[in-house]
Amino acid sequence: MSAAQVLVSRAPVPQTVPAESLPVHTVQPAYNTGEHSSSGLATSGFRTAKYLLEEWTQGGLTSFYRAFSDRDSSERLRHEAKQLAAECEARAVRSQADGTRGLGQRLLELHFWRSELEREIRDVTAETELLLREKSRLQRALDATELPYSIAGDNLQSRERRSGAELVRDGPERELLREVELIRNVQDLLGRTLEQSIQQIRQNRDAKEKLEMDWSDKVEAYDIDDQCGRYNNQSTDIQFHHNSSKFEDNTSTPESWAQHSHENIYRAERERMASINLRSLIDSILQDTSEDLRSQCDAVNSAFAHRCEEVEDVKRKQEEHLMKILKEIGDQENNIAALKQAIKDKEAPMKVAQTRLYQRSYRPNVELCRDPVQFRLVGEVAELAESVEFLQQKLEEAEQSLRNLEDTRMSLEKDIANKANSLFIDREKCMTLRTRYPALIKLSGFQ
Incomplete structure (x- = not known):
């Protein structure tokens, strides 16, 4: 170019x-x-x-x-700059308004939970006082059970002196054991209920302490949030806090915050309801146990009252049974003798049948035939052996029955001999001591 x-x-x-x-x-x-x-x-x-x-x-x-x-x-x-400045200003105003509105809502929530905590604290305190009174009544009722236990134990020790077959668990024995068991159960129940009431009082006070701590925190938080809600752009005591916007590691969430107070109130309500139920249970237990003890005392007295007549009736029946046993022993001895004779009578027919079979085994050649006669003789031997086996088995049963009858005769004779001693113990020892049993009002814990 x-x-x-x-x-x-x-x-x-x-x-x-x-x-x-x-x-x-x-x-x-x-x-x-x-x-x-x-x-x-x-x-x-x-x-x-x-x-x-x-x-x-x-x-x-x-x-x-x-x-x-x-x-x-x-x-x-x-x-764009003018529009952005206007948007930022509006967002700042809106954010501050939202924050102020949020603080107001938060104050309402704090006031609600604080009121709920105050109400629950009053209810728990009143319930604890009522439970303390029931605890004192429970202690008196527990002390009143010592005398019935002593009476029942002495009756059992006296009846241990019965001899022979009379040392049995008869009606009064069962009722006395039931009474002892009932008194032990009542003492154990009253003791456990007493421990439960002490534990419940402790739990009521623990729940009250947690409620009071939570209430104190709510009051302090309410004052702080109330002060924060009063701040505005013209406040004189506002300043920069550069690290205030970060979340602390130990902060709670709104859910966990509400759940904390809810759990405290729920626990206090649960303990208060448990305390109410326990007071109702204590009253029911004292009423039921006192009635049960008196009812069992009447049952024991009634058993002792009928025991003498029962022993005499049993003695008469045992004598009648003894006569029947003696007669049955004689009949069984005759039966054993008859069975032995029947077994002996089967020896001759067995010999005849076996001899016939033995002689027929010498038939020559083709004459050694399994004819009907041969089958009948073999069946006859089997029938005789089976009959002897049945008779022998029946003889063993009869001999065992005779031994049982002899044991029963000895037992009846020994029981009849021990009846007089039992009547003396029941009439003279036990029934006299039971007149000192405590009254119903004392067993209920009112005295």
């Missing part, structure tokens, strides 16, 4: 103005060939230092579009 064709460098088109929107001008190279050339013939064929008209026009358009782009960008930036 010749030097005359070199173009003069131009300013770049601004990036904000699309290149397609600019007018396209084809710049032709200027040659110094005109007759009015300022360079003369010496510069013929070289580029001139002056811009062409088309280049001047292009430069003006470029400056126009650059100014237009910069002004448009600046106006858009000012508009």
